[in-house]
Amino acid sequence: MYHIYLHTLTLYEVFAYFFIYSFLGWVCEVAFHAIKTGKFVNRGFLNGPVCPIYGAGVVVILLILGEYAEEMWAVFLVGIAVPTLLELVTGWLLETFFHDKWWDYSERRFNFKGYICLEFSLLWGIAAVCVISILHPLIRKFAMLFTEVAGTVLVCIGAAILLADVILTVLQVLKLNQKLAEIDKLAKAMRVGSDLIGKEVAAVTLAARKGVEQVKDSAQKKTSQVRETLEEKKEAWDEKTAARRAEAKARIDEIVKKMPKRLLKAFPSLSSRRNPDSVPLVRESMEKEEDKTMRDATKEHPVQQECEEQTCTPQDNTPDKE
Numbered sequence: 001m002y003h004i005y006l007h008t009l010t011l012y013e014v015f016a017y018f019f020i021y022s023f024l025g026w027v028c029e030v031a032f033h034a035i036k037t038g039k040f041v042n043r044g045f046l047n048g049p050v051c052p053i054y055g056a057g058v059v060v061i062l063l064i065l066g067e068y069a070e071e072m073w074a075v076f077l078v079g080i081a082v083p084t085l086l087e088l089v090t091g092w093l094l095e096t097f098f099h100d101k102w103w104d105y106s107e108r109r110f111n112f113k114g115y116i117c118l119e120f121s122l123l124w125g126i127a128a129v130c131v132i133s134i135l136h137p138l139i140r141k142f143a144m145l146f147t148e149v150a151g152t153v154l155v156c157i158g159a160a161i162l163l164a165d166v167i168l169t170v171l172q173v174l175k176l177n178q179k180l181a182e183i184d185k186l187a188k189a190m191r192v193g194s195d196l197i198g199k200e201v202a203a204v205t206l207a208a209r210k211g212v213e214q215v216k217d218s219a220q221k222k223t224s225q226v227r228e229t230l231e232e233k234k235e236a237w238d239e240k241t242a243a244r245r246a247e248a249k250a251r252i253d254e255i256v257k258k259m260p261k262r263l264l265k266a267f268p269s270l271s272s273r274r275n276p277d278s279v280p281l282v283r284e285s286m287e288k289e290e291d292k293t294m295r296d297a298t299k300e301h302p303v304q305q306e307c308e309e310q311t312c313t314p315q316d317n318t319p320d321k322e
Contacts, residue, residue, distance in 0.1 A: 001155065002148045008066045009059075015155040016143040017062065018055035019162075021131075025054025043266050045094075045102070046165045047172075053090055057083045061128055062136075072129055079128020084121045091115035095273065098173050104269040172263065177274070179259040183282060184275035186248040186255075256285040 001012035009017070029043035029051055044051040060082050061075070068074045092115060095101050105111040110118035146154065264270060264282060272279050 001152050007063050009062060012148075012151050012155060013140075013143065014059055014063075015159065016151065017139065018052075018059050019050070019155070019158045020055070020139055020143065021058040022050035022052050022055030024135075025051040028054075041265050042262055045263070045266070046162075046169050047262070048161065048165045050162070050165075052162075053083075053086055057086055057124075058128075058131060058136075060086070061132070065132075069132055072133065075129050075132045076125045079132075080121050080125035083124035083128070084116050087120075088112070088115045098177060099272065099274045100173070100177065101269075101271045101273065102267045104271065176259060176263060177272070179255050180272050180275040180278040180282070182255055183252050183278040184272075186252055187277040187281055252281055253285050253288070256282055256289070261286060 001015070002010055004011040006014055026044050026049045030040065033041045033043055046052070061078050062069065064078050064082065065071075065074060091101070091103065101114065104114040105117035105120065106114040108117040108119055143151075259282070261282075264279070264286065270279060
C-alpha cells in the first residue's frame with residue numbers, strides 16, 4: 001500500500017485520508033445539527049461515525065489537484081465541482097435504487113431537482129480551501145506516524161468494518177421501505193371512508209343542482225332533501241370511518257415501534273417516492289412516542305423537573321439582627 005501510487009498519493013494515503021475525513025465530516029454534521037436541533041442525531045447514511053461523501057470528496061480533490069494543491073483558486077474551483085457532483089450522483093443513486101429522497105434542497109434558490117444547490121456548492125468550495133490549506137498538512141503528518149505494517153492493518157480493519165456497515169445499512173433501508181409500504185396501505189385505508197363520503201356528497205349535490213336547474217320552483221324542497229340525505233350518509237359513515245381510522249393508527253404506531261428510525265432522524269427531509277403518505281405518518285407517530293417518553297420521565301422525577309423549570313435557591317434561615 002505504501003508503494004502503490006494513484007497519481008500523487010499512495011494507496012495507503014488514499015484509504016487513510018478517506019477514513020479520517022469521513023470521520024471528521026461526520027463530526028461536523030453531528031455538531032451542526034446539535035446546534036440546530038439542541039440534541040444528538042447520528043447523522044449520515046451509515047451506522048458508524050463516518051460520512052463517506054466527505055472522505056471521498058477530499059481524496060478526489062487531492063487526486064485531481066496533484067501539484068496544484070497549493071493554488072487556492074484551483075482548490076476553490078475543484079472544491080465546488082467535486083462535492084457538488086458527488087452530492088448529485090449520490091442523491092440520484094440513492095433515490096433510484098431505494099426509491100427514497102434522502103435530502104432535498106428544493107426550497108433553496110438555484111437548486112437542481114433538490115439534489116444540489118448553488119449555496120452549498122459555494123460553501124463546499126470555501127470548505128475545501130480551509131481543509132487543504134490549514135487542516136490537511138496536520139492530517140498528513142498524523143497519517144504518516146504509523147509504520148507500514150500498522151497502517152496497512154488499520155486500513156484493512158477499517159475497510160472490513162465499512163463493508164459490514166454498508167451491508168447492514170442496505171438491509172435496514174430495505175426493511176424501512178417495507179414498513180413504509182405497509183404504512184402507506186394503512187393510510188389509503190384511512191382515506192376510504194372520506195373518499196366514499198366525498199363521492200356520495202358530490203353525486204347528491206350534482207343531482208340536486210341538476211334538479212334545481214330543471215325545476216327552480218322546487219329548489220327549497222330539493223335543498224331540504226339534499227341536507228337530509230347528507231346527514232344520513234354522514235351519520236352512517238362517521239362511526240365506520242372513526243373505527244377504521246383508530247384501527248389503522250394503532251397499527252401504524254405498532255409498526256413504527258418495530259421499524260429502524262435512525263435514518264429518519266438522520267435525514268429530516270427524507271421522502272419516499274413509492275410511499276409518499278407514509279413518512280409524515282411515521283414522523284407523527286415518532287413525535288407522539290417522544291412526547292410520551294418525556295411525560296413519563298417528568299412523572300418519575302417531578303422534583304428534579306420542578307427545579308429545572310424554576311430557579312431553586314436555598315432559603316436563608318439566618319435570624320434577623322435586631
